Amino acid sequence: MSVSSLTGLSRLCLHTITTRPWNIEQAADHYASAGVKGITVWRDALEGRNVSQTGQMLRDHDLTIVSLCRGGFFASKDSVKRKETLDDNRRAIGEAYELGTNKMLLVCGADPRQSLEDSRKQIFEGIAAILPEAVAAGIRLAVEPLHPMYADTRSAINTLKQANDMDDALDSSNVGVAVDVYHVWWDPELESEIARCGRQGHLLAFHISDWKIPTTDLLNDRGLMGEGCIPLRKIRSWVESAGFNGFIEVEIFSNTYWHEDQSQFLEKIIRAFRDYA
Amino acid sequence: MSVSSLTGLSRLCLHTITTRPWNIEQAADHYASAGVKGITVWRDALEGRNVSQTGQMLRDHDLTIVSLCRGGFFASKDSVKRKETLDDNRRAIGEAYELGTNKMLLVCGADPRQSLEDSRKQIFEGIAAILPEAVAAGIRLAVEPLHPMYADTRSAINTLKQANDMDDALDSSNVGVAVDVYHVWWDPELESEIARCGRQGHLLAFHISDWKIPTTDLLNDRGLMGEGCIPLRKIRSWVESAGFNGFIEVEIFSNTYWHEDQSQFLEKIIRAFRDYA
Numbered sequence: 001m002s003v004s005s006l007t008g009l010s011r012l013c014l015h016t017i018t019t020r021p022w023n024i025e026q027a028a029d030h031y032a033s034a035g036v037k038g039i040t041v042w043r044d045a046l047e048g049r050n051v052s053q054t055g056q057m058l059r060d061h062d063l064t065i066v067s068l069c070r071g072g073f074f075a076s077k078d079s080v081k082r083k084e085t086l087d088d089n090r091r092a093i094g095e096a097y098e099l100g101t102n103k104m105l106l107v108c109g110a111d112p113r114q115s116l117e118d119s120r121k122q123i124f125e126g127i128a129a130i131l132p133e134a135v136a137a138g139i140r141l142a143v144e145p146l147h148p149m150y151a152d153t154r155s156a157i158n159t160l161k162q163a164n165d166m167d168d169a170l171d172s173s174n175v176g177v178a179v180d181v182y183h184v185w186w187d188p189e190l191e192s193e194i195a196r197c198g199r200q201g202h203l204l205a206f207h208i209s210d211w212k213i214p215t216t217d218l219l220n221d222r223g224l225m226g227e228g229c230i231p232l233r234k235i236r237s238w239v240e241s242a243g244f245n246g247f248i249e250v251e252i253f254s255n256t257y258w259h260e261d262q263s264q265f266l267e268k269i270i271r272a273f274r275d276y277a
Numbered sequence: 278m279s280v281s282s283l284t285g286l287s288r289l290c291l292h293t294i295t296t297r298p299w300n301i302e303q304a305a306d307h308y309a310s311a312g313v314k315g316i317t318v319w320r321d322a323l324e325g326r327n328v329s330q331t332g333q334m335l336r337d338h339d340l341t342i343v344s345l346c347r348g349g350f351f352a353s354k355d356s357v358k359r360k361e362t363l364d365d366n367r368r369a370i371g372e373a374y375e376l377g378t379n380k381m382l383l384v385c386g387a388d389p390r391q392s393l394e395d396s397r398k399q400i401f402e403g404i405a406a407i408l409p410e411a412v413a414a415g416i417r418l419a420v421e422p423l424h425p426m427y428a429d430t431r432s433a434i435n436t437l438k439q440a441n442d443m444d445d446a447l448d449s450s451n452v453g454v455a456v457d458v459y460h461v462w463w464d465p466e467l468e469s470e471i472a473r474c475g476r477q478g479h480l481l482a483f484h485i486s487d488w489k490i491p492t493t494d495l496l497n498d499r500g501l502m503g504e505g506c507i508p509l510r511k512i513r514s515w516v517e518s519a520g521f522n523g524f525i526e527v528e529i530f531s532n533t534y535w536h537e538d539q540s541q542f543l544e545k546i547i548r549a550f551r552d553y554a
Contacts, residue, residue: 147426148463148464151462152492152506158463158464158465187435213389214430218426228389
């Protein structure tokens with residue numbers, strides 16, 4: 001029996017951005033030593049590195065590479081920018097393939113210079129455009145709805161229903177959705193929409209953190225599990241009832257925690273995962 | 278022809294909190310001089326005053342008292358607190374009556390110590406409990422959905438669909454909904470839900486401001502109309518197509534603007550109302 005199953009960590013995955021002060025080599029060492037079994041790699045963590053060697057390094061640490069984070073940002077009023085974004089998404093798919101993961105998160109984008117409807121149309125067209133490359137590389141694209149407070153510049157997809165509708169419209173086994181509790185916990189239709197993507201086998205990722213009271217920064221004030229008001233276990237039970245049995249990914253953006261000693265923060269994450277997730 | 282119709286201000290209403298540094302007497306003087314025709318009174322502005330005399334003072338300034346802001350906060354895990362809140366809402370209905378308005382806004386409340394479902398049940402029960410007093414006083418209660426970023430402590434009603442569902446369940450001509458663009462602009466179902474409450478004659482209030490990019494504070498960083506990304510004219514057209522022809526209420530909470538000279542801020546509001554609303 002492995003240490004991680006003894007300690008209940010066999011499904012715990014960390015996003016590299018959660019411990020941003022560490023580079024990916026430090027993250028791999030620390031995660032592995034602590035018994036964490038999964039890692040989701042943010043693209044900035046790969047800068048200046050050989051991607052396939054980095055993937056091997058992570059596997060050598062007995063880490064499963066759960067996802068590459070992230071592609072997307074398809075919406076732009078500027079058509080040249082949209083084309084550049086498609087090229088960048090194709091590069092990201094290549095990186096995911098070289099890294100050795102089969103999943104890529106999509107933060108879909110929004111451009112406040114145009115309507116949300118126009119942004120959504122460009123998101124659909126953007127995903128459709130990169131889908132052949134995703135299929136060829138064996139990468140599944142996870143459409144992640146973002147909290148409505150990010151509808152200005154980050155995503156015009158703000159509910160799981162919208163993500164599921166987008167997934168339906170794209171009609172591909174290489175597309176699915178991601179459920180991040182921080183973005184969707186408030187949604188009265190969350191349970192039914194989780195069941196919906198689960199039925200289709202399109203629930204690809206489950207991200208956790210907590211909503212702090214008060215929240216002092218729209219971007220970088222996420223809480224550790226148990227620190228806020230998100231009904232984490234209830235949402236996890238919905239996700240598991242929907243058939244999801246993959247990694248539970250801790251994705252915390254926090255100016256507060258990034259300023260702490262990251263080893264101590266990692267201990268807190270593991271404790272919070274055991275106690276509240 | 279009045280000055281206000283000449284200048285297009287006949288439907289402009291200001292919330293007293295928008296110019297918070299002014300007391301209600303100063304607000305009345307300045308609004309009236311500027312040609313503003315409507316005022317929505319926040320309860321804190323009435324502190325230490327005779328309410329009916331204050332209502333008369335506002336009418337003497339040729340101001341229509343559009344609403345009292347606000348009742349609500351029905352959700353609490355603590356039953357004693359819930360009972361106190363009902364009493365306070367009854368007092369608020371009395372104040373609305375004495376003031377001489379026929380409308381009261383409801384910010385429904387949420388308690389992070391319990392589920393959103395429990396909070397919603399208490400909101401329904403709370404409104405039902407105070408409804409007889411509202412009917413007796415001729416006050417219509419406007420359920421205002423709040424942005425999902427306020428689902429922790431301020432409102433478990435976060436979409437216009439939820440507000441409309443609550444309104445349907447309460448089934449009273451003394452209940453309706455309020456549409457505040459700041460809270461609902463991102464919602465893909467906004468147009469259809471505006472049409473829904475309009476059809477029933479239950480669209481009671483329309484509040485405007487703007488969503489700034491970036492938004493630096495979750496509560497007090499609202500923008501002037503035109504400063505952000507809310508499609509104000511499009512939403513106004515939906516609201517008017519739904520049959521609403523009441524006051525257009527400017528409700529801006531802004532640490533930035535509250536620190537400015539309020540006379541200059543009032544000029545900016547009027548310019549922004551003309552140019553963007």
